[in-house]
Amino acid sequence: MGRDLFDSNHFFKRHMTDFDEQVEALAGFSLLDTVYNNNVKVVDPFSDPLKAGLSIYMVETSLVKMLADYDIRPDYVIGASLGLVAACTSAQCLSQEQGIRLLIDHGNIFKENCQEGKMLAILESVETYNQSPLLCEYSELAAINFNKSIVISIPYQNVSVVEKYLKRSNYSFQALPVSKPYHSQWMDAVQGRYKKIYNSINYSRPSVPVFCTVATEVLDSISPDSLWTSVRGCMQFEKTIKCIEDVGGGRYIDVGPSGTMVNFLKYILPNNAKSKAFQLLSPFKKGNKNLDSLLNDCQVNSVNSSYVVGELR
Structure with missing residues (x-):
């Protein structure tokens, strides 16, 4: 999850470290000790619902903040699955602390109540x-x-x-x-517990449009129903991207930990599309090279940027 960028980019390292300190204060453990454990291979599954959700959120929000340090900010954000939490944080609907608390509760409920x-x-x-x-x-x-x-x-x-x-x-x-059958009827047993968590949060209005890959449209506001739908409903990535392309498209920046969404975009965008897709992280330690490519494009082309956040989970 971006180890090469963590070791070489002081912006990214600072945001990851700050996030880790917040998690340690709220949950009592270090995510960095897990994510950057030298005994874990990059291809090893990371299926613990609590640590997986928090780790992905940590990487996504840290990348967004790093891009802001380079004066790159989104004109809209796209949230897939729990990536909607990071999208909402990017759009200032949720604070980072609210997101961490939500995902701690979220992960514990899954671990204890959702079937394998x-x-x-x-x-x-x-x-x-x-x-x-x-x-x-x-x-x-x-x-x-x-x-x-x-x-x-x-x-x-x-x-x-x-x-x-x-x-x-x-x-x-x-x-x-x-390790769980997300986005299916086998989650319905925990709906009441989730809604209770979601209802306890005060949401601000989005500062930029937020797309959800389940709703496949802009969310005018964030609510308990939209957060539940994002983890329960069927994700429709292609349909969501086509909605964005219909209003002009732009520069898609995948801030997920593996570049999965950029791979999808290669099959969705037509060959003559004006839109471009960039990934920052991959399992093959290309973070610095990918960042340089994005920074160069931002200097040359002035187009709308969207952050695609979330993994298929």
Whole structure:
């Protein structure tokens, strides 16, 4: 999660360290000790709901603040899944401390009350899913990334049946590094607890437009319902991007920890699109090179910038 940038960019390091100090004061542990543990490989799953959510939020908000240090600020933000919390922080609807407290409660509820399961990314279309009685019965559609790329959620007791079916059907699929069936009916048992948390927060009006990949439109205001929908509903990334392209598009900056969303944009944006997509982080330690590329483009081209925040989870 951006170790090369952490070691070389004093802006990013300062914001990550400040965030870590807040988490340690509120939760009693250091995220940096977990994220930058030398005994953990970059490809190792990071599936603990509490630490995973906080770590992704830490990276996203620190990147946004680092970009502001370079005088790069978003004209709008896009939140995918729990990335909506970081999007709301970027849009000044939530303070960083409010976001940390929310995600601590969020993670603890998931760990203690939500059943185990999997999320599988499949290189097939929505039509393929809808035409399979077995998939419709034993799983739920969690995300439509772009044509021929979907994600399904499965409770633990159904995983074996679904994976055997996918292998038998010669479908290409990969498990996401999560331990819960997010964005599905198997979260509904915790809805009441979540709404109680969301209702305890005072939300400010967004300083820039906030897009949610479930609602696929601008959220005029942030509410308990919109936050719940962002983690429960089916994410529709392609549809959201097309809505933004319809009003002019611009420069998409992926502030997630792995560059997943930029990869999706390569398949969504047409070849003649004026919009550009930039990622900052990747598992292959290209943070400084990616940042230089973005900074150079910002000096040359004056276009709207949007921050795409969130991982598929």
